[in-house]
Amino acid sequence: MAFAAFSTAEAQPQAQRKRSPIALFLLLPGIAYLVLFFLTPLVSLILTSLQAPSEFGDIGVYDYAFNWQNYVDVVTLYWPHILRSFGYALVATIAALVISYPLAYFIGVKARRWPLLQSLMLVLVIAPFFISFLLRTLAWKQILSDESFIITSLKALSLMAPDAHFTGTPFAVIFGLTYNFIPFMTLPLYTTLERLDVRYLEAGSDLYANPFHVFRKVTIPLSMPGIVAGTLLTFIPAAGDYVNASRDFLGGPDTQMMGNVIEANFLVLLNYPAAAALSIILMAAILVLVGIYVKRSGTEDLL
Amino acid sequence: MSGEVQAAAVLGGLSENEQLDANKPAGGRVRPRRLGLGDWLLPVYTVIAFVFLLIPIAYTFVFSFNDSIKSNISWRGFTFDKWINVCNVEGGAVCEAFANSIVIGLVATVAATVLGTMIAIAIVRYRFRARSAISLLLFLPMATPEVVLGAGLAAQFLAAGVAKDMTTIILAHTMFCISFVVVTVKARVASLDPALEEAGRDLYGSPAQVFWRVTFPLLMPGIAAAALLSFALSFDDFIITNFNSGSVSTFPKYIYISAARGIPAEANVIASAVFIIALVLVVGAQVSRAARQKRLARLG
DSSP, X not given: OHHHHTTTGGGSOGGGSEEOHHHHHHHHHHHHHHIIIIIHHHHHHHHXXXXXXXXXXXXXXXXXXXXXXXXXXXXXXXXXXXXXXHHHHHHHHHHHHHHHHHHHHHHHTGGGGOHHHHHHXXXXXXXXXXXXXXXXXXXXXXXXXXXXXXXXXHHHTTSSOTTOOXXXXXXXXXXXXXHHHHHHHHHHHHHHHHTOOHHHHHHHHHTTOOHHHHIIIIIHHHTHHHHXXXXXXXXXXXXXXXXXXXXXTTOOTTOOOHHHHHHIIIIISOOHHHHHHHHHHHHHHHHHHHHHHHHHTTOGGGO | OOHHHHHHHHHHTSOTTHHHHHHSOSTTSOOOOOOOHHHHHHHHHHHHHHHHHHHHHHHHHHGGXXXXXXXXXXXXXXXXXXXXXXXXXXXXXXXXXXXXXXXHHHHHHHHHHHHHHHHHHHHHHEEOTTHXXXXXXXXXXXXXXXXXXXXHHHHHHHHTTOOOSHHHHHHHHHHHHHHHHHHHHHHHHHTSOHHHHHHHHHTTOOHHHHIIIIIHHHHHHHHHHXXXXXXXXXHHOXXXXXXXXXXXXXXXXXXXXXXXXXXXXXXXXXXXXXXXXXXXXXXXXXXXXXXXXXXXXXXX
């Protein structure tokens, strides 16, 4: 997990590491870069979110101020988008977990006897990364468009109402998010399941637990680090995504998420304070949710 | 280990966690028993899941052969024409966007790999103050939604009066790739046997010689995996690019903008070609790694 990755080095005894000016030389350029292009942009985002329109300025010209009203305005105006973002992301994360877990289990546990097959299946899991995710999403739009084979057959079989659509609905957006983040979910799950000692499962069934009980009481707890990492790697980008929900992709006018309104306000309406305030709300909400989630799932050492 | 790091390992075909393979529990074999429902249910599910994952890729590939006129929505007949004359559409706009993406990917990859590798070595090898603050600074960009990273940088460029062009895209891509490089290379540095470097010093190698002749070659698989991951992240990035690109086009941005009026089949050609090249490289690396391990196992 991205989160555990930073603690692996900590596992080494501190005493082995030495103090040296070389450390400063190694750290300074990269850290300075991140301060300059990650940290100060966040500060600049906070400052922008408090700006007020310039008194004599054109559209898109703002002065520094402490205009807290911006936050009230964006929440009043965009609360449906805010709820939609987290709602869609939550459903997509759960769907991706349900779809990915058996897949990761097969690759990580059942396929252990065939290492080459195992690594080729991993390549297939990340294969979608090799083709632009925008094109993949557009491909789904066309495969599931109203004139497509799948939708017309569903309608012919009366499994779908004749005037119903798939694209442009919340269901389509959640479908797209789920599809796009399955690899992000499967890989961390695979990483923990691959190291699962199946002797624990045997011990469970030796103690007369049925397979369902073994799964719930042994497999799930042992794969918890992968579940936490996978759900975070899916939920965070899904909540901020605006490609799937965009009208030109799988979404419609009623499926716009926070990302869509941040993009529209920043790049089209030139309402930078509103876009910045929405970004800060998104970031703060995610940090709070992630904090609570990690605490409750008992995997604090991941952070 | 993050999904991305695992992806990097697969991408490089050079599992940087080879030491993990040794830690694999001994009880790796499933106890033989009679075949039940569960024995074929899971394989069948896996096949269905892979078909689901690969459907849009197959669709994109098939429609790269469509004899379409402008938009590439309905099937009009088979042709190789789009593969042969990729750059002939819209005055070569697709190819220009593709070339920009390659240049941006290469520059950002080199910058992020150098900066990230230096940090990874420092974190594993040295003691320094503010270690936890630095860890947090490296972790946060990976936990921040891309739209926030993009809007933040754009707000800063706006405040500083910097015009958005190719440089601002490269600066943005380097930023979000650094953390992924650190995570990937760090695992490799941590698994390095210090005795090898000691041997170099015992043989009177200068610190520079020891680094370039011993440490660096040993770190190379990790660095290569990190560079591949950076390039893949940069090449496919749309959200951050969209906020910081001004009028410069990249391949994903080109697709986003032309989505409204229909993507020309030439975009499918480029995406399919990239996909095939990447797949051949990765599968080749995996197969050769498996062969190498088999050879080593026979020797052992």
